Amino acid sequence: MTLVVLSRRNLLVAGSSVLASGVLAAGASGLLLPARADGLAPTESMTGGANNYRKGAPIVDRIGKGGFWMSGTVRRAGDGAPLAGQRIQIWAHTVEGQEHEPQSHGATLTDKDGVFRLEMPQIIPIFGQPHGHLAYDSGEFKTVFLRPIMRSPKETSLEAHFVLQPA
Amino acid sequence: MNGRTSLIWAALALAVGVPIAFAAASEQLAWRGPIYILAGFAGIIALALVLVQPLLIGGYLPGLSTYRARRAHHWIGGALALAVVIHVAGLWFTSPPDMIDALTFSSPTPFSPFGVVAMWAIFAVALLAALRRRLGLRLRSWRIIHIPLAIAIVIAGVVHCLLIEGTMETISKAVLCALVLAATIKVLADLWRKRMVRSESIARQ
Numbered sequence: 001m002t003l004v005v006l007s008r009r010n011l012l013v014a015g016s017s018v019l020a021s022g023v024l025a026a027g028a029s030g031l032l033l034p035a036r037a038d039g040l041a042p043t044e045s046m047t048g049g050a051n052n053y054r055k056g057a058p059i060v061d062r063i064g065k066g067g068f069w070m071s072g073t074v075r076r077a078g079d080g081a082p083l084a085g086q087r088i089q090i091w092a093h094t095v096e097g098q099e100h101e102p103q104s105h106g107a108t109l110t111d112k113d114g115v116f117r118l119e120m121p122q123i124i125p126i127f128g129q130p131h132g133h134l135a136y137d138s139g140e141f142k143t144v145f146l147r148p149i150m151r152s153p154k155e156t157s158l159e160a161h162f163v164l165q166p167a
Numbered sequence: 168m169n170g171r172t173s174l175i176w177a178a179l180a181l182a183v184g185v186p187i188a189f190a191a192a193s194e195q196l197a198w199r200g201p202i203y204i205l206a207g208f209a210g211i212i213a214l215a216l217v218l219v220q221p222l223l224i225g226g227y228l229p230g231l232s233t234y235r236a237r238r239a240h241h242w243i244g245g246a247l248a249l250a251v252v253i254h255v256a257g258l259w260f261t262s263p264p265d266m267i268d269a270l271t272f273s274s275p276t277p278f279s280p281f282g283v284v285a286m287w288a289i290f291a292v293a294l295l296a297a298l299r300r301r302l303g304l305r306l307r308s309w310r311i312i313h314i315p316l317a318i319a320i321v322i323a324g325v326v327h328c329l330l331i332e333g334t335m336e337t338i339s340k341a342v343l344c345a346l347v348l349a350a351t352i353k354v355l356a357d358l359w360r361k362r363m364v365r366s367e368s369i370a371r372q
Contacts, residue, residue: 047275051264095198099262124198127258127265128331129276147275153332 042077042142042165049145053135057089057105063120064096064103069157070132071117074110077165082114088162089135090118093126099133125153134160142167172229179222183215186343189336196334206257207334213250214328216243217321218347225354241296248293251286278330285323288316314355321351 070090074083091105098104108118123132130150137143141164148160190211196204222228223240231239259266269279292313295302299309325344328335 047273048265048268049275051268052262093198098200124195125332127262127276128278128333130332 039078040075040080040163043144043146043161043163045143045145046147049133049147050135051133051147052091052099053089053133053145054091054100054102054105055137057091057102057107059087059108060106060118063090063106063118064094065121066119067156068094068120068122069117070120070134070160071115071157072134072160072162074114074116074136074162074164077163080163082110082112083141083164084110084112084114086110086114086116086136086141086162086164087138088116088118089137090120090132092120092123092132094121094123096121099126122156123150123153123158130155132158132160134162136162136164139167141165175227175229179219179228182218182343182346186335186339187211187215189339190334193334193336200261202257203261206254206261209250209253209257210328211335213247213254214324214343214347216247216250217324218343218350219243220247220317221321221347221350221354225350225357227350227353244293244296248289251289255286276330278327281323281327281330285320285327288319288323292316292320310358314358318351318355321347 070092072088074086074088075081076083087107087109089105089107091099093099094104096103104121106118106120108116110116123130130153131147132150134146134148135143144162144164146160146162148158150158187208190208199207220240220243223231223236223243226233226236228236255266255270258269265274268274269276269283272280272283274280295304295309295312304312325347328340329344
């Protein structure tokens with residue numbers, strides 16, 4: 001007899017592999033269309049990504065006392081070229097404050113390779129999921145709000161990647 | 168109280184008390200405000216009440232007369248609706264945009280729509296139960312309405328709870344959810360069996 005362990009994680013993995021195969025199938029059919037064959041598609045905003053957003057968070061060396069790393073890349077849609085000097089805003093419910101509180105918000109700039117990395121306090125689960133929020137909102141490209149989820153509340157880093165299209 | 172009676176009540180106290188005790192000891196509480204904590208515990212208590220409901224109406228809790236068990240089922244139904252109101256209001260206060268996303272079925276969290284479905288089913292049962300006499304609903308029609316809604320409450324409520332990463336400890340939460348499902352299946356099975364026996368005896372006459 002095979003023992004099937006039904007845990008939340010397994011269900012999530014099974015669910016996301018179904019989703020992934022769907023995405024792969026969609027991607028494969030996308031490749032057949034000549035108009036889309038050359039382009040890196042822009043990142044769409046995620047549902048709930050803009051929740052508790054505060055406009056104009058300051059650029060900081062670190063949010064609060066740090067201990068957790070939020071990182072990612074910013075690239076241009078189409079050719080995928082890295083975008084330097086782009087302002088990315090980051091906020092989350094952390095050990096130092098709730099999502100809407102000003103001290104939970106900060107911004108950083110991408111380096112010449114389009115990479116950003118900002119230290120912030122440990123993210124903890126809020127509304128049932130440990131997650132962070134990121135925004136590109138400088139206006140040159142179309143605004144994008146992301147809401148990446150941590151695989152476990154114990155993780156001490158999280159990544160999010162932006163592919164931007166002209167506004 | 169004889170041995171069996173105290174054993175059943177002790178088991179119920181453990182099934183409800185252990186997950187609440189684990190949640191009360193959760194390190195997550197240190198990073199939450201009082202209203203968020205209250206909202207979370209209102210949700211846990213609501214789940215515990217969903218376990219008590221089938222046990223009461225099925226007559227599985229010893230020492231209670233059918234009449235008293237039925238009265239308790241009514242009052243606990245009202246308490247369940249109140250716990251859900253506190254849960255939703257507290258979460259709304261904690262993060263209004265996240266609660267609005269949940270209530271409009273546009274939340275990124277997979278557990279939210281299950282919670283909202285369970286909430287509306289609980290409100291519907293509470294409202295219909297309050298109006299039952301005025302609506303002139305007999306037991307048969309009441310059951311046709313209440314049983315599907317009760318099943319929706321149990322399934323949606325359990326899925327909602329299991330998918331949440333919050334203050335509840337995983338195993339005690341899973342056990343409580345399993346007991347909720349088991350109690351519901353038992354009460355439905357007993358109801359079905361009684362109906363079969365009745366229709367057989369009618370057929371024989």
